[in-house]
Structure formats: structure tokens, C-alpha cells
Amino acid sequence: MGNNKKIVIIGAGYGGLHAAKLLNKKLKNNPDIEVTLIDKKPYHTLLTDLHEVAGSRIEPDSVRIYLHKVFAGKRVNIILDEIEKIDHEKQQVIGKKGAYQYDYLILGIGSEPCDFGIPGVFEYGFNVGSLEAAIRTREHIEEMFRKASVEKDPDEKKKMLTFVIAGAGFTGIETAGELMEWTKSLCDKYNLDRSEIKIMVVEALNTILPNLNAKLAIKAQRFLNKKGVEVLTNSPIVEVARDYVVLKDGRKIETKTLIWTCGVQGNKCVENFGLELNRRCRVQTNEYMQAVGKENIYVIGDLAYYEIDGKPIPQVVETALQSAETAVHNIVADIKGEEKKPFKPKYHGFMVSIGSRYAVAELMGVSLTGFLAMAIKHLVNMHYLFGVAGIDAVLSYIYHEFFEVKNNRSILGGHIAAHVPTFWLVLLRIYVGALWLIEGINKIQQGWLDPSKIFIITASDVSGATANATSGATAVQTLQPLLKEPPAFYKWFMDTFVVPHAFLFQVMVVLAEVAIGLALIAGLFTFLASAGSIFLALNFILSAMADKSILWYIFAAIALMGGAGRSFGLDYYVIPWIKNWWKKTTFARKTYLYIS
Structure with missing residues (x-):
């Protein structure tokens, strides 16, 4: 070399x-x-x-x-x-x-963006060709709604609420889909009637989405029409002015918003x-x-x-x-x-989203529409992001596409997008923590730290090798456990690992209960403490030592895993410190395992 x-x-x-x-x-x-x-x-x-x-x-x-x-x-x-x-x-x-x-x-x-020599495109039009341009377009659209909400002249108001997307390729159709959804919440925000909004897609060719097969293009156009978007084909634009655009057939469309997506150079x-x-x-x-x-x-x-x-x-x-x-x-x-x-x-296909819940796609000769096409589009995006910046980029994408969404604009609607204030969970966190702490203290008082007393092995837990259960085990058996006896794999685990070291495991259970209790009360490492709470509860269920009341711990812990330690807890201080430290480590940088 x-x-x-x-x-x-x-x-x-x-x-x-x-x-x-x-x-x-x-x-x-x-x-x-x-x-x-x-x-x-x-x-x-x-x-x-x-x-x-x-x-x-x-x-x-x-x-x-x-x-x-x-x-x-x-x-x-x-x-x-x-x-x-x-x-x-x-x-x-x-x-x-x-x-x-x-x-x-x-x-x-x-x-x-390319204007194809059409006068006024760059002077009066908007586009989404760069992040800066997309932000300007976004700000202009909302400004039109704000101005329209106080405009007295009906003709001026109509121009403000007429939005023309020039070009029916991928970008144009996707932009129309986003605008179609966003205008609903803008109407609510500015107290405007949705019937006053006019969204138009204007295309010079005789079809939209020319890179897709005709059936998918027709389905996409039908979906847009159903949602109130007017699609004009065979209608090239020949002039753009501040308040209107002119089509080749002489038709003038009065508008203050032209979003140009007709092609690039x-x-x-x-x-x-x-x-x-x-x-x-x-x-x-x-x-x-x-x-x-x-x-x-x-x-x-x-x-x-x-x-x-x-x-x-x-x-x-x-x-x-x-x-x-x-x-x-x-x-x-x-x-x-x-x-x-x-x-x-070697092209694998093309995907076009029309709003947040509908898409059309042609992948390796297979045509897809609706929810499935949208889901695959998300998967393809995540695959690309994983290759660029690892799991951190994928998690960030999931967060802003599914969790941090406004007005339920995601493929799953708003079902997983609601933000629950964590301060509502403070009392639950402390209560669950106190229960675990009390449980651990009770076990200490019963003698669980005494090597001469073994409580965690019952006759039903394991095979005949451990049939000599103590009186503590007899007391446990008076409960109505969820399982009549431990599953076979659990019995094998007990025989192989627990029985030879019964006292050690018993001490670990007690310490775990005390640690989980203190961690939840303090709001420290709440996610891990909640996961530990679930693990212990499942362990008690599998050992046939717990009745149905133990399920309460599981469902409470699931709720607490959503950041319950961030309000009036040590996680508020500790987690950000750990994140900042971790991001500086060589391992995190090389593996892209950043913590967002």
C-alpha cells in the first residue's frame, strides 16, 4: 500500500x-x-x-x-x-x-431545489430542501393561521388559508400529508373552521408518485382526496407571484403559500x-x-x-x-x-408516508399500503440510523416518532405518547418501598439471617432431597399460592443451585428486599429497584410461596419504572451525573451506547 x-x-x-x-x-x-x-x-x-x-x-x-x-x-x-x-x-x-x-x-x-426557470419560485415560494428551509416553511404556515384568525377581509383570509404544494413526487405528497394533519390542530388553536382550509397538490405530469406503480399512485391520490386534499395533474405552474400562482392553462390560484417540491439539481x-x-x-x-x-x-x-x-x-x-x-x-x-x-x-423499493398513519410502499416488487407500509418505513429508518450512530440514534428516533408526539400524530396514535407527571407517583413509590423494607425487617426478626434457620426451601419447592422443610415453610404453605407447586424448571434450579447454598440465597433475598425498599423510598435507581421488585415477586410466585396479593407489587413496579425517582428522589441528581460521566467514556463513544 x-x-x-x-x-x-x-x-x-x-x-x-x-x-x-x-x-x-x-x-x-x-x-x-x-x-x-x-x-x-x-x-x-x-x-x-x-x-x-x-x-x-x-x-x-x-x-x-x-x-x-x-x-x-x-x-x-x-x-x-x-x-x-x-x-x-x-x-x-x-x-x-x-x-x-x-x-x-x-x-x-x-x-x-430547481426552479426550472419559472419566475418567482425562489423569490416567493417555500421548500423543504434543507432544515433551515423546512423551519421557515413551518413558521410561515403557522403565521398564516395566526393572521387569518384576525383577518377581516374574506379574500385575504382565503389566500392565507390556501396552501399549494407544487410537485407530486415523494417530497410533495409527504409534505401534503403532514400539512393535511397539522391544519386540524392549527384550526383548533386559532379558532378557525376547517372548511376554510384548502390544500392543493399541483403536478405537471399526468400522475402523482411516478416512481411507484399505477395502483399505488391511485390509492395514494384517493387517500388524499378522502382527507380533503385537492390533486391537480397535467397542471404545470408557469409563474409564481406573492399572492398567486399561474398554471399553464391560464388558471390562477390565489395563495400566499407555495411549497415548491418539483425537483432538485x-x-x-x-x-x-x-x-x-x-x-x-x-x-x-x-x-x-x-x-x-x-x-x-x-x-x-x-x-x-x-x-x-x-x-x-x-x-x-x-x-x-x-x-x-x-x-x-x-x-x-x-x-x-x-x-x-x-x-x-440495486434498488429495494420506495416508501411514501402520507401523514403519520398511512403510507404506500413498493418493496422488491411487493405493494403495501396503510399501517403495514408505515411500520416498514419506520423499520427501514431505524435500520439506517443504527448503521449511522447505533442504538442511541434508534432510541432517539423511537422517542420523537412515538413518545414525544403532538396531537396523536404517530402510527400508534397517542396511546404511548401521553406524558404522565412523575410527581403523581411519589407516594406510590414511597409506599411500595416501605412495604419491601418492612418485609425485609420482618424476615430479619424471624431469623432469616440465622444460618440454623432455613425458610426459602419448602417441600413443594424441590424434590425429595429437600423434603425436610422447616416450620417456617409449613407456615407459608397455609397460604393459597398462585401455583400449587413450583414448575419443573424451577425445581431443577432449586436443587442445582439453591439447596447447596440455601442460607446464602436466603440472606440475598433479605438484603434485596431491604435494598429495594430503601432505594424506592429514596428514589435512587428507581428503574432498577422496580425491576428487582418484579423479579422478587416472580420468584415468590414460582416457588409457590405467594398468593395473588403479590401481583400488586408487579403492577405497581411497572408504573414506577417510568421515571418515578425523578420527582423528589435522588434520581433527579444522580441519573444526569451518571449520563454525563458515561458519555465521556471511550467505550460509550466507540459503541454509540450513549444514554439520551
Whole structure:
């Protein structure tokens, strides 16, 4: 392998992030290879979720994955800069803050909205092409509702409450679905009649969702129509003004909100990079994802233009990921003197959510709709996030998609989204803790810490080897236990492990009861104490020593596991300290096992 090779990746989008992680994996044991990722932002943006931000289903932080978390413990340098040009002779990329040497360069700077030369689009329209744009769109939509609530002129009010989404591709339909749901709560908030709201999807083609099969597109359109969304096909927009848009047939739609999702082009900064461009500012590549005429420059994702069977590769996430894999393979192959491989994409399908509970999907030739399609979309998202930042990113996604939702806008509605104030659980926590503490003290007084007295082994617990039960066991048998006798596996466990060390296990039970009681009373490690409470209760049930009253402990403990120690308990202070300490550990950073 060659020495002192510098690989620079520009752009921390889907492709750039994937390329950096793959290079680290393949070359981490080679100290002569230096991998650098450059982006103007300190985080990776989940672009496919921006419609949820624009529609106020999730908060902006939900789509940010910070690069320092992704690459903690990895041999990838992170530089925050905006690259403006490439010096091909010196093999440098030049940014606003400095110049960076490269031996191999991967361009993954993505795309930006394209107006197709239609006047007024960028001046008066909104979009969801970036996090900043999605936030502006979100703020504008709510501002229209706020203004409409006090507007006296009916014509002005109608313009404010008419929302036009231009483009019926994935982004347009998903944005329409979010807006369709959000307007319900906005009407309640600003005391507006929902019949005054008009949402329109305007598409130049004769169908919506052209990348899906016709049956799924029809189902999606029917769902939108059913929810009150008007869909216009064969209706290209030719002009955009502050208060209206004009269609090719001359129709004028009066509105103060146009959300433009009609397509994207390569980031225009690439015009200064000295590379051969094809349609819409996309860099022409060969089959190895190399920029034409530049063997050490690779182009991935939306920026790359390469035709397969006469069609340009689509600007979708799977293209970004798979083109990144091709570029990384070929760079490593070139360093090692091995054979390069051409880009051969394999698309697994497409999924489109229409609001929070309905989706249409085409996966490996199978068409899905409704709840199942939405569930698979969530699973695919979590699979991607796990690869990027491990279980921490997955848990964060689950939290903001299912638990921290507003107005029941999730696939499960609001059934698991309600936030219960933990202070209501304080008295229950202390009461359950006191019961366990009293139980432990009673056992101590009965002699459970006396090695001459064994209480935990009864005649029904184990086989004949332990039939010599004590009087304490006889007292237990007067209860009406939930089980007449322990299950066979429990008897085996008792015979094998407990009987030879009966007193030790007996002491452990007593100490556990006292510890659980004190922990719950103090509100310290409440989750673990509650789990211990459940474990002990189940143990007593399996040993045929407990009647139905023991079930109360189980259900109370389940309730307490939801953060009962955060109110008037030591967990309020201890858990944040532990989290801060844990996040700084090398193990947590390398494994992504952060605690949110």
C-alpha cells in the first residue's frame, strides 16, 4: 500500500457519511491513510424527515445527528468549512477557512431545489430542501393561521388559508400529508373552521408518485382526496407571484403559500469546481463513479450524473449509499493495486408516508399500503440510523416518532405518547418501598439471617432431597399460592443451585428486599429497584410461596419504572451525573451506547 494518502470527503449527507464510515472500517489499521470529512454544518441532516419538521410533527433536533457522535473513536477528521473551489494542479480543495490537500476526493455535496426557470419560485415560494428551509416553511404556515384568525377581509383570509404544494413526487405528497394533519390542530388553536382550509397538490405530469406503480399512485391520490386534499395533474405552474400562482392553462390560484417540491439539481457551487457537468449541475461520472477526466475524484449521491439503460441514476437515498460504497471500494482498490468495480445499483423499493398513519410502499416488487407500509418505513429508518450512530440514534428516533408526539400524530396514535407527571407517583413509590423494607425487617426478626434457620426451601419447592422443610415453610404453605407447586424448571434450579447454598440465597433475598425498599423510598435507581421488585415477586410466585396479593407489587413496579425517582428522589441528581460521566467514556463513544 502507498504511504501518506489523504482522502477528503466533501459533504456529510447520506453518501458522504456512509463513505467516511466505510473508509474508517476498511483502512483504520493503516496509519498512513488519513480520512477527512468536510461539511459546513456540525451535523448530518435526515433529509427524508424534513417534511415532518415542516409539518410540525417532529422538532428540528429530531433530524440532526451530530458528527462528533458518529465519529467518536473513529479515525476520521471532522472539519467545518464551506468548500468554494478545487485546485486540481495542487490537489487541494479550498474553503472559506482554509485549503485542504487530497490524494483522493469524494464529492457528496448533494442537491438543491430547481426552479426550472419559472419566475418567482425562489423569490416567493417555500421548500423543504434543507432544515433551515423546512423551519421557515413551518413558521410561515403557522403565521398564516395566526393572521387569518384576525383577518377581516374574506379574500385575504382565503389566500392565507390556501396552501399549494407544487410537485407530486415523494417530497410533495409527504409534505401534503403532514400539512393535511397539522391544519386540524392549527384550526383548533386559532379558532378557525376547517372548511376554510384548502390544500392543493399541483403536478405537471399526468400522475402523482411516478416512481411507484399505477395502483399505488391511485390509492395514494384517493387517500388524499378522502382527507380533503385537492390533486391537480397535467397542471404545470408557469409563474409564481406573492399572492398567486399561474398554471399553464391560464388558471390562477390565489395563495400566499407555495411549497415548491418539483425537483432538485446539483449544488450550484460545483460550477466552480472545474468538472464536466451534465443536466442540472450534476457532475458527469464514469461507471466507477469517477468524475470524467479526473481519476482521483469520485462523485456520489444526488450530485452524480451517470446513465444506466439510457436513464440517469435517481436522486434518492439508496443511490447515495450505494454510490458511496462503489467509490470507497474503488479508492481502496486503487491504493492496494486491485481491480475496481463499476456502479451497479440495486434498488429495494420506495416508501411514501402520507401523514403519520398511512403510507404506500413498493418493496422488491411487493405493494403495501396503510399501517403495514408505515411500520416498514419506520423499520427501514431505524435500520439506517443504527448503521449511522447505533442504538442511541434508534432510541432517539423511537422517542420523537412515538413518545414525544403532538396531537396523536404517530402510527400508534397517542396511546404511548401521553406524558404522565412523575410527581403523581411519589407516594406510590414511597409506599411500595416501605412495604419491601418492612418485609425485609420482618424476615430479619424471624431469623432469616440465622444460618440454623432455613425458610426459602419448602417441600413443594424441590424434590425429595429437600423434603425436610422447616416450620417456617409449613407456615407459608397455609397460604393459597398462585401455583400449587413450583414448575419443573424451577425445581431443577432449586436443587442445582439453591439447596447447596440455601442460607446464602436466603440472606440475598433479605438484603434485596431491604435494598429495594430503601432505594424506592429514596428514589435512587428507581428503574432498577422496580425491576428487582418484579423479579422478587416472580420468584415468590414460582416457588409457590405467594398468593395473588403479590401481583400488586408487579403492577405497581411497572408504573414506577417510568421515571418515578425523578420527582423528589435522588434520581433527579444522580441519573444526569451518571449520563454525563458515561458519555465521556471511550467505550460509550466507540459503541454509540450513549444514554439520551
